[in-house]
Amino acid sequence: MRREAFFLPSTVGQRLVLLYSPEPAEKLRGAVVYVHPFGEELNKSRRMAALQARAMASAGYMVLQIDLLGCGDSSGDFGDATWEAWLADVKLASAWLQERTTAALWLWGLRSGCLLVNEAAHRMQGPVNLLFWQPVVSGKQFLQQFLRLKVASEMLASDGKGVMERLRGQLRQGEAIEIAGYLLAPALAQGLEQADLLLPHRSGRVEWIEISGRADASLSLAATARLTQWQAAGQEARGTAVSGPAFWQTTEISECPALLEASLRALSEEVPA
Structure with a gap:
C-alpha cells in the first residue's frame, strides 16, 4: 500500500487530497472517493477514515480522500464554502480517479458527507456505487x-x-x-x-452501515424505512449495523474495528442480503 499527499487545482484555489494505492502488482478492485463530514466531525473522524483507506488499499482499492473547500488544508476558509462548491469538489475528485482507472467507482461518505455523495451521484454519468457511514438523512x-x-x-x-x-x-x-x-x-x-437522502437513481449499489453502542446492534428505524423504500423502487441497497463508539463525536479520538471489517465486506459483496 502506498500513500501520497498532493493538491488538485480547482476553479477556486486547490484541494488537498490523500491517495492510497494498492501495490502495482495487485489487481485493482475498485476506485473510492471519501467525502468527510461537517465541521468538528471532520477532525474527530480523521483517524477512522485513514484506517479504512489503508485497509481498502491493502484489499486492492484505490482511495482518494479530499479536503473540501475551506476544510483541512484546502484553499479558503470555512466561511467561503457553499454546498455547490462542495459538490464540485466531489466531482473533481471523482473525475481525477476516473481519468486514471476504469475500475468501478465508489463514493464513500460519512454523516453529512453522505448527502453530498448521494447528490453528486445524481449528477454523474454512469453507475456509481455508494458507501454510507452513519448517514444524515435530512x-x-x-x-x-x-x-x-x-x-x-x-x-x-x-x-x-x-x-x-x-x-x-x-x-x-x-x-x-x-x-x-x-x-x-x-x-x-x-x-x-x-x-435530503433521496433515492440514488443513477447509482449501482448502496451499502448503508450504522454504528450502535449496543452489543446487539441493529439498524435504526429511519434506515430500515429508507432502505425498504429504495429496494421497493428497484434499487440494490443493503443495510448493516455494527457495534462501536460514535467516533465522529466522542471526546477522545476513538476507533471502531467492526466498521472497518464491515465496509470491506460490503465493497466485496460479501454482506448477506
Whole structure:
C-alpha cells in the first residue's frame, strides 16, 4: 500500500487530497472517493477514515480522500464554502480517479458527507456505487441541530428568547453566523437545508452501515424505512449495523474495528442480503 499527499487545482484555489494505492502488482478492485463530514466531525473522524483507506488499499482499492473547500488544508476558509462548491469538489475528485482507472467507482461518505455523495451521484454519468457511514438523512434537521449549538451558547448569556428565529433571519438576509468556531455562510446553510437522502437513481449499489453502542446492534428505524423504500423502487441497497463508539463525536479520538471489517465486506459483496 502506498500513500501520497498532493493538491488538485480547482476553479477556486486547490484541494488537498490523500491517495492510497494498492501495490502495482495487485489487481485493482475498485476506485473510492471519501467525502468527510461537517465541521468538528471532520477532525474527530480523521483517524477512522485513514484506517479504512489503508485497509481498502491493502484489499486492492484505490482511495482518494479530499479536503473540501475551506476544510483541512484546502484553499479558503470555512466561511467561503457553499454546498455547490462542495459538490464540485466531489466531482473533481471523482473525475481525477476516473481519468486514471476504469475500475468501478465508489463514493464513500460519512454523516453529512453522505448527502453530498448521494447528490453528486445524481449528477454523474454512469453507475456509481455508494458507501454510507452513519448517514444524515435530512440536511434540514442536521442544520437545526448545528444552529442549536449557537442557541445554547447565547442562552447562557441571555434569556435566549427567539434566538433560533433570529439566527435563521440572519441567514435569510445573507449574513454569515459564527457557530462553535465555524463561520456558516448563507449559501452553505441553504444548500444543506435543502439536501435530503433521496433515492440514488443513477447509482449501482448502496451499502448503508450504522454504528450502535449496543452489543446487539441493529439498524435504526429511519434506515430500515429508507432502505425498504429504495429496494421497493428497484434499487440494490443493503443495510448493516455494527457495534462501536460514535467516533465522529466522542471526546477522545476513538476507533471502531467492526466498521472497518464491515465496509470491506460490503465493497466485496460479501454482506448477506
